[in-house]
Amino acid sequence: MTNQYIPQIIEKRWQDKWADTELYRSKVDWSKPKHYALTMLPYPSGDLHIGHWFAMIPSDARARFMRMRGYNVLFPMGFDAFGLPAENAAVQRNIHPARWTYANIERMRKQLRTMGAMFDWKREALSCDPSYYRWTEWFFKQLYLHGLAYRGEALVNWSETLQTVLANEQVIDGKDERTGQPVIQKLMTQWFFSITKYADELLNFDKLDWPEPIKIMQTNWIGRSEGAKVIFKTESGDEIEVFTTRPDTLWGATFMALAPEHELVEKITSPEQQDAVQAYIEQAVKTTEIERASESREKTGIFTGAYAINPVNGQRIPVWIADYVMITYGSGAIMAVPAHDQRDFDFARKYGLKIIPVIQPEGENFDGDTMTEAYVGSGQMINSAQFNGTACSNAKGRKNPGINAVIDWLEERGIGQEDINYRMRDWLISRQRYWGAPIPMLHKEDGNLEVVSDADLPVLLPDDVEFMPTGQSPLVYHKGFLNTIASDGSPARRETDTMDTFMCSSWYWFRYLSPQYNAAPFDPEEAAYWLPVDVYTGGAEHATMHLLYARFFNKVMRDMGVFDDTAAAMKTRGRDPDALFDEPMLTLRNQGQILGEETIGHYVLASGRWESKKLIADKVEVIDRSDAPKEFDGAQGEIMRRTENILQVQTASDELTTIEVTADAQITIPTLGESCSVTQLQHHLEIQRMSKSKGNVVNPDEFVQLYGSDTVRTYLMFAFDWQKGGPWNSQGIKGPQRFLEDVWSIVVDPAKDGLAETEAETKAARNLRRKTHQTIQACTDSLETFSFNTYIAALMAFRNTLHSAKRSALYGSPAWEEAIETMLTLLAPAAPHISEELWMRSGHQYSVHQQVWPAFDPEIAAEDEISVGVLVNGKVRDRFTAPADISQEDAIAQAQDLPGVKRHIEGKRIVKAIYVTGRLVNLVAK
């Protein structure tokens, strides 16, 4: 057994031992409290990158910490394996999506194992496996049978050229990124889930320990607004329903505006306006929703030629089409009140439409012709017939007296009624793609729909498919898949849409409970013990969609009775199931993103001939920046960008100079020698998200090979604020590397000149014990609050203490032994391999991971001497040490006696003296 720390040897050995002894198998054990720790499952994109480690390692460390604190911990892993990239690979490289996906999963599994995480691989779940998507389909069916799945219309990115739907990420500047062909917004019939039915319940976060920003974002995403719906009739009798949050301003409605996609547009447009409207719609469909919703963008519209009657006063008002009205919100039509809505105001001014103020504060005298902006404040109703004089506050809905009165009146007259609208839309789950879970529906010849029977689930994706370069889903062409028969024997066509992958990831933590279970999505016996998820970790980029869908799904499952067996099983075990199925994950914490490393470009001296402002260089030399000559005949500076043989170099004057390197130029890079190629020149890389195309992806495997998994783990926890993330820096890893090597040598190497100390309570031993307990406290607090960097920092500081203690008489004393044992148990969650190895080497029983997290004693941790800073008028002037229990009077008296303080209070009067216990004295002198 070597005394050298060689992570490459010990890590593999312990990983095997843990697997052999099933150290991380999580089994139901009702005698212990459970802890379900979940981290977002990865998409199998090909290689694990450092971002996956950053997400998973701290979660693993915390799961280990919980385990040491006596919990029976479940920490599973799987793959969210359906999705677009597999299909892109199929089109571009002619690989079947399944083959591509499973190969990636295999590779990533191996990489994941090198983490040394406590994943229980027996619980792995793959969303693209038929045994999994059988239940995804089953869930669809349940939602359908419970009236929560329906067909409706939604806008899609449509490529006329390819006759196919494009994902948002495939559309750049309104064009297909591959072909450059224009993309339009087209309405298409698709499947939806009625998430809006759960909107109000989703607004309730009472049971959740989730980050405040996430709750706010979800609340805003749902966007509940209270108001009224009112029916306007066109002169030809067509009804246009509008939703308004301001029924109190109905008398100020001077025009109506329909979304370009509104179904009435075609019908009500007058013959004279037909061509103009047609042309307008054609250009409007090219605009994305974000652009249309932008308030800074100039609003556009066109008159339909039709008029509607304002039901409250019989006024004849024009009906327009405007692109700031969204078909996806409300009814896709608005009543426009330019005097009191800025968007309507801008529109009215642009097109010369009437503006009638109907709310006016005390002391104002609004005139629609001269108003410069919409008035959105409180006031009294004017120009509103019998409502004139009614007060309108800033309150929303019924709480506003004006709105309240008007709604009552509308309801009495049957013109409108109170209504609530949500910004959130129903969940569109249809995807016109192959690589997703099939929607188990049949279209019968008579036009009716039929849901596939349970016995026929899952509807399998056919393997023998070919990807046409058109981009169309191959399911559409696959006769064997497409043609089937309905239950009555009549011919039927299968639904060719597949499901949104968010559907797969809306229930995966249930599948982890029993991935082989066949009778239901999950085994109620497992669920009764493990549910709900206690801690969920993942990126904040999932704030609204995934996390909202997950909550919705959980509530739907509850209401459909999917948890009934689980609740029954809980009861037989004496666990009260009440309210346990309202939310899927009780605690949520988000980590940030690891960005690419900033790299500095080569500093070059280039010489050749100038062509106006461009240098044609036949000689390029890379030099050290500090060796840069003051004057140089040519160009010098850092390479900021390089495209082929064109360099953009930042010169001393901070300008970019273009250098064209000739084909036969002599290029010298000191580390690589002479005659280098232009492609070996390194250019400056800014801090950006990692992506293959930018060439800034950090591969963790390299670092694991070089430093070992424990070092990479420790570094990732130490070097970043976990919630924030930040740019990767490969330099900083030296700190954690030295730290682990120090811990190793502290434990393994004999002390050079330490004396064995047996005497129990010398002052030095007391100090070491104090530090030991302070470290326990710091580590415990940090891990509880997900502050992984301060957890490691506390261990490093403890290392420093042990380092000097080792050279003192403390070495070998009981206090020393306690300290070492504590160090190894505290380190175990962060660096599981080295702590296991050292645990064994210091004569303990396998395994360190089955030890109890050390308890800290506040009395041992307490300082008996404190250092008090003394401030005069808020500025530090001196300090003194005192017993920790010094009284306020004594502290203030001592403070005034200090030489550094006297200097500053001389000739002044102390008007106030503040003592902050154990910290500082502030003297206010005048």
Add this chain to the structure above:
RNA sequence: GCCGAAGUGGCGGAACUGGCAGACGCGCACGACUCAAACUCGUGUGGAGUAAUCCGUGUGGGUUCGACUCCCACCUUCGGCACCA
């Protein structure tokens, strides 16, 4: 554009509930070891100044005995915006 967040030494970051800004580390400098380099060890390290001292947590204001922390306005960067996952 809208919603959410962040901004602290050369760099990553720390700072309990408003209480001594810069813990812990990287880097750097000097010294020891070495023929030498690397490693390792020791010391120092926010900036300016010989010093007293002054300045300093994105910018500008405010509240307070005291502000990285609270309030107002602004700037920059990042995440999300419904078919990337």
